[in-house]
Amino acid sequence: MTRALPFAMKNDPMRSLGDLGSLRPASGDTVTIDGETTAFGPVAPKWIDRNGVLRLNSVVTTAKSTFLTFTILDVPQRTVVRIDVPFTGSGRVQAVLNGVRVDHKQIVELDKGLYPMLVAARLRTGWHSLKAAFQPVTGEEIAAARDYTRKIGGIPSEADRQATVVRLMRAEMIRKATDVPEAKRKHMLWIADEEQADAWLKLHGIHKDR
Numbered sequence: 001m002t003r004a005l006p007f008a009m010k011n012d013p014m015r016s017l018g019d020l021g022s023l024r025p026a027s028g029d030t031v032t033i034d035g036e037t038t039a040f041g042p043v044a045p046k047w048i049d050r051n052g053v054l055r056l057n058s059v060v061t062t063a064k065s066t067f068l069t070f071t072i073l074d075v076p077q078r079t080v081v082r083i084d085v086p087f088t089g090s091g092r093v094q095a096v097l098n099g100v101r102v103d104h105k106q107i108v109e110l111d112k113g114l115y116p117m118l119v120a121a122r123l124r125t126g127w128h129s130l131k132a133a134f135q136p137v138t139g140e141e142i143a144a145a146r147d148y149t150r151k152i153g154g155i156p157s158e159a160d161r162q163a164t165v166v167r168l169m170r171a172e173m174i175r176k177a178t179d180v181p182e183a184k185r186k187h188m189l190w191i192a193d194e195e196q197a198d199a200w201l202k203l204h205g206i207h208k209d210r
Contacts, residue, residue, distance in 0.1 A: 001069045002031065002038040004059055009033050009066040013094040013120040014087065021096045024116055025070050033066055040070060054130045063126045073097075073115040080109050080142050081134040090124040095132060107137055107145045 011018065023031065025040040032038075047058045060067070085104045087093040095102050096118045102108055119132050 001043050001054075001059070002040050002067050004061070004065045004067040005033060005036050005038055006062040006065060007034070007036075008064045008124045009122045011122075012092050013122055014092045017094060017096065017101070017120060020068065020120055021101065021118065022099060023068070023070065023118055031068065038067075040068070043069070049129070052131075052133060056127050056129055060123070060127070063124075065121075065123045067121055069119045069121075069130075069132070071117050073117050075110045075112055075115060077112050078110065080107060080137060082107050082137045082141070084131060084133045084135050085119065086131055091127055092122045093130070093132075094120050096120070107142060108134075 013020070020031070020033075025031070027041055028039060030037050030039045043054070044058075047055050049055055054069070083095060083097075083102050083104065083106055085093050085095045085102075087104060093104075097108065098115045098117075117132075119130075121130060
């Protein structure tokens with residue numbers, strides 16, 4: 001998670017994230033938002049309540065704030081879930097799962113594997129907590145979402161996205177620099193060779209073949 005900036009970013013993250021959506025940060029990496037630089041760091045266990053909700057009063061000290069959170073989800077088997085990232089008119093929260101914007105209450109299909117997840121928040125009033133979670137869905141809900149997605153040709157408008165289902169592919173954790181567009185390379189962690197990259201993944205408890 002980044003250090004919270006003491007202002008609400010100019011862009012509404014639910015409308016435009018720019019390059020932020022492609023970030024794959026490591027602890028200590030920095031990002032600049034509206035001319036102000038902040039750094040990513042680990043989330044202290046005491047900041048998370050027993051339901052997995054982030055206690056914002058532990059990390060945000062101003063009524064207006066902007067911050068990013070980042071994690072890597074390890075999905076043990078193929079699953080279909082509904083994403084839960086509540087927002088309001090004054091509290092804009094956008095989730096990006098493996099580079100794809102996903103909306104509050106949208107159904108997502110996930111294959112087994114690893115999924116980088118970034119959440120961008122712009123708050124214009126004080127919030128006590130931030131929730132980003134996945135909820136189970138029924139077969140009827142999945143069928144209805146798939147049917148609606150087919151009906152609109154798979155390209156929903158912003159207002160329609162909550163009613164659709166999106167299928168996401170797992171992340172490739174090790175990629176060659178030549179396979180990544182130059183403009184996106186600055187947002188990724190680069191390691192000298194594959195042997196060192198394997199060691200880094202093992203150190204962080206991540207397995208590239210999942």
